[in-house]
Amino acid sequence: YYKCLEQLTKTKQLPEEDPLEIQIVRDSFEKVTTVSNEIFKISPEDYLYSKIENCWKSGAEIYGYFTLLFQASGFGKSRACQNLKNKAYVVYCCLRPTTHSGYPLRSFFANNLVSIFYNEIEAKKCFIGYFNMFISFLNDNPDITHEEFYKKFSNSFSGNKSSNEHYEEIKFEITELAKKYSFTDELIDLKDNKKEVIFVFDEVRSLFVDLTRSDKTFTSNYFEIRNVITKFNKTNKIFVLFLDTFSGLTNFMPTKFNEPSMRMQKFKSAEPIYLLPNWDVFVDIESIKTPKDSLIFENICSFGRPLWGSWCKAKKLNEKYKQVLDSQLVVIAKQKLVGGNLVDATNLNINQILAIAGCRIGTVKPLLISTAQDLVSKHMAICTYANPNEGIFKIEFPSEPILADVAASIMNETVKYQNQIESSVYKLIVNKLHSAISSSVIDQGEKGETITKFILLYSYDLSAQHLKTEGPLRYSSYVRVIDFVRNLYGNKAIEIIKEQLKNRAKILLDGFVRFNHFIRSPVSKDELNLVNLMKRCCAVQCHRYQKGVDFVIPVVLSYDKNSFNKMSAILVQTKLHQNVSKPKKEDIEKIMLSELDSPHLAIFMQLGNSNKPELTNLNFNLGNKAVIYSEGISTMTFPYLCSETINELNVFSTTQKQSFLVDKLDILIEEEIVFSSNNVKKK
Structure with missing residues (x-):
């Protein structure tokens, strides 16, 4: 981990003061109190902790004490994991690429973890060093509290210091930690079996580096870390959570060359986590007593995922945030819905169309796994079931008034469609849905x-x-x-x-x-x-x-x-x-x-x-x-x-799935295989 230290201390320092819009996002993440779901009477972190406890209880049956936490943006995954600090010793590491904006910020630990290593031995040494650094510290500091440990190594901001001051503190702590503990290529046991340690890797898709190397058998950093985790002493309560938004789901599916001994087949894998009791947590339905109350911006944004409600709560924390207009959150919602800045509505791709339509008319069921995956990772769909090992998951676009409002504003934009007269995006959306059904991208429903x-x-x-x-x-x-x-x-x-x-x-x-x-x-x-x-x-x-x-x-x-x-x-x-x-x-x-x-x-x-x-x-x-x-x-x-939209709706009403085949004989053969037509039809 000296290599890790060297890269870490060269990290570019953060700007002294962020724009107000970014400060609100930061405060919504760090300062707004997490609310428990009133229906289930359980906080997201308690829910997560119960899943981890069940895994620990399974002991020898489990391949390794790790699992995946997959869900869409703004669902509160990162916050729930960080709040596990109230239950255990938490090491949180956000692996967000340096080129990407967003929150939580990239962690100071991230640099070496996403490196391309010369060989698997070098990779394992790095990851073993990462885990040992914190376990050794806990062995030498048995009286440190969960909160003290988290603050010592977290890149969260207390708000009392600038980002640069906080950076220097983290740099100092890691430098001292690396100097104190000698290097070993074996995992160190946690001396106190009553202690519970949870390592969190957020934005974990960064561990899948595009390897352009001759050694094609070299696995991704993700699988190398997983292999290290399986070597932990199972009498120790150490657990690892990998967080992502379903980007590149197939990357997370183990293959034979990742596990040449086939050891994994002898054990159970911990079930992935994809649901959190995080929906509508900011809603106080009884406080909305009149129609006028229901039009208050904060009340509209209280429905759905916690992102919207926490932003509104954070805006009230500081007088300076009065300068920030509510429309800024609407801009964020629009960017998240379409997966970036929407420059020209005429160039909406099919997944953007499905997202815009889905959060208004209800989920349009994609037939392709890649489509469903993209809708979750880039377009705010919610995963309701996931099984990465089997390549199965279900999605929904649940009720979120702010997203529906944003979608409505896009649908009512006027565009020049197919170089013809101007019309609303409604026509374009119906046309694209018709095409998607015809080509079996979505179910006709x-x-x-x-x-x-x-x-x-x-x-x-x-x-x-x-x-x-x-x-x-x-x-x-x-x-x-x-x-x-x-x-x-x-x-x-x-x-x-x-x-x-x-x-x-x-x-x-x-x-x-x-x-x-x-x-x-x-x-x-x-x-x-x-x-x-x-x-x-x-x-x-x-x-x-x-x-x-x-x-x-x-x-x-x-x-x-x-x-x-x-x-x-x-x-x-x-x-x-x-x-x-x-x-x-x-x-x-x-x-x-x-x-x-x-x-x-x-x-x-x-x-x-x-x-x-x-x-x-x-x-x-x-x-x-x-x-x-x-x-x-x-x-x-x-x-x-308009007559153009009428025509599109009439075409849509008669849409049928079309065969991918062109040759007429091939089509007849396909029908016979699928429908046994010769036996089913009357002669």
């Missing part, structure tokens, strides 16, 4: 529901564009029902509602909708909490087996301080049938929520092929329920949708 969500969101967005808004989140606004319905179906729909509801129509039409994205409901439609959905700025797609209703859009009937006591809803049933027939009265009666006695609207949207697109008043007398029935996807039914 529920096409009718997907089209309906696009149309409903477009109408909401169009209404929001004409509002005067105070904050940077335009697409989280309250929109009058009369404007939303008019932008959906035109003035004829307003007349239908007035004719059916008579003097009660004004109550409904003067109400408000507020939804910039859809979420899937885990409960029946009658169990939905309309007030909390409104606070979250979302509408609901009912679960697949729910009869009568596909979508529920909450409506608040007034905007005063008691308005959440006056709720209604717009209920939508959608069909994509080629053989069109008007619904009967009993069909419409099923479009209902129990105990909804206020005036409300039921929409029956038939999107299938129709020779005569129309908007119809069915003249059913259903009391407080107004009913609108529409057929087809055309400007006759949706007058404010």
Whole structure:
């Protein structure tokens, strides 16, 4: 580790003072108190520690005391690992490349760990030296506390000293440590078996160096470190966590040449960790008492991953941060969603399209592992299941109002599409989704529901564009029902509602909708909490087996301080049938929520092929329920949708997966193999 020391002390010092925007990010990471999830009553670090404890208890069954912690950006992985200092002795090392900005900062330990070594022996010596340095220190300082140990070697900033002063302290500590302990190529045992030590390597993809060398059998630094870890005395409670965002998942899968003895097959690997109880931790839903409260920027940002809420909390820590506009967080959200700076929306790639659409209409299921991996590592999708050894994982785009608002702003940009007339990005997104289904990049899923969500969101967005808004989140606004319905179906729909509801129509039409994205409901439609959905700025797609209703859009009937006591809803049933027939009265009666006695609207949207697109008043007398029935996807039914978007939606409605094969005989052979067509079809 003298080589490590030499490189370490030559590290370029950090700037004396960062811009305010970066200081807020730093403070949000280091100074905002970690909040426990109210539902599970457990902090992220306690959850992580329980996983590590289970591994220690498995003892000899485990190949090595290490595992992977994979998740998207902003999920609180790094903070949870650093907070393990309250449970154990923690050595945290961020391996972020020197060319990359971001937080946590690259650790002072990182330089030598990511080097390219001449051979495996040199690599192992370095990594053994790294571990021994801290274990030896603990053996010689048995009374040091977890907190004292962490502060001594952490590159976190206390806020009382400049980054340069802190750098000098770390440099001094490591210099003294390296001088004191003699070199050995064997791992040192921890003398006190009651002590627990956790090593954390963050941004671990940096350990996978692109090796351009003749020795093709030389493994990556990651596998060399893993091999060293397996030699730890298992009576010692030493554990290693590798953190990443799913970048290069296949890199983490061991191959035969990494384990020539095949020892790994005789043991269990510790299960990777991909979930943390970190969702909605900054939400105080009961404190949002009025529609005005729900529009407060901090309340909107409290939903979802902790990144947004902690930034808002950090902004309140210092008076100087008042200079930083809330729009700065919106810029960060946009950059993270599209994976960098978006210069020209016409050049969005397919993964950016899937991310923008996904955080509004719900997860678009990728069929390719590489696509799903990219969406997590670069575009804010959340991993909900991971098994790197098997190459399996599932992703979701859960409910995050700030991301949905950012996506809406991109979708409503005006671009020149395919050198033709200007139109919104909506058209481009539908076109790309159609292409992705055709080429089997994504699953075609529920096409009718997907089209309906696009149309409903477009109408909401169009209404929001004409509002005067105070904050940077335009697409989280309250929109009058009369404007939303008019932008959906035109003035004829307003007349239908007035004719059916008579003097009660004004109550409904003067109400408000507020939804910039859809979420899937885990409960029946009658169990939905309309007030909390409104606070979250979302509408609901009912679960697949729910009869009568596909979508529920909450409506608040007034905007005063008691308005959440006056709720209604717009209920939508959608069909994509080629053989069109008007619904009967009993069909419409099923479009209902129990105990909804206020005036409300039921929409029956038939999107299938129709020779005569129309908007119809069915003249059913259903009391407080107004009913609108529409057929087809055309400007006759949706007058404010541009003709180009209409055409794209119609093409999308008939999209089928296409064979990669070109030769007709090859296609027939493929069909026979896949479907056993000759036996299945009637002759």
